[in-house]
Amino acid sequence: MALVCDGGRDRRLLIIPALFDEANRMRRFCVQLMRELDRHGIDSILPDLPGTHDSLEPLTRQTLATWTDAVASTAAQFSTERVVAIRAGAALLGAHRGWTYAPISGATALRQLLRARLVASREAGLGEAMEALTDEAHRSGIVLAGYELGPLMFAALATHEWVPPDNVRTIHQHELGGAGLWLRAEPGEDEEQASALALLIAREWAE
Helix, strand or coil: CEEEECCCCCCEEEEECCCCHHHHHHHHHHHHHHHHHHHCCCEEEEECCCCCCCCCCCHHHCCHHHHHHHHHHHHHHHCCCEEEEEHHHHHHCCCCCEEEECCCCHHHHHHHHHHHHHHHHHHCCCCCCHHHHHHHHHHHCEEECCEEECHHHHHHHHHCCCCCCCCEEEECHHHCCCCCHHHCCCCCCCHHHHHHHHHHHHHHHCC
């Protein structure tokens, strides 16, 4: 499934969402971004990665490779010319050109999820340890922030480091103003940031 803003225009952008808990926090922002892009004459597509949101695929069977393939398939289906990848969604860029917004590696995203699990564990008096959680995840998978990750996904995230491709421009948070929405405890939106990101993409598209 995907959210689609399709006016049949030449400029068509695929939005690769942030991953896991950050995807939930930034979903409304992505919808705002699509509206702002529409005002600049840019069509946009926001896919549900397999195993997430309305997808019927089991998350436990997914890895970064299956998600990267899904992104490529969506780009081909909708004939998108460029992409913008948000946060750890940058791990799914493949050979696409365009932009990344505040990118982080899969390994960084995984560390954040593990730390959140340990904090919750301590608050519940369970006393889980990082080494034991990691061993469990490599053997049989693990549930982090409500996401049931299989061992292949865990291993792929753990070894993924972000190296910016030559055909991708990194957009930093300070260019949009304010704090990143992924830092909030609950899903949020920011019309000014969405407008700033859409304007930046529209201007740089023509360069």
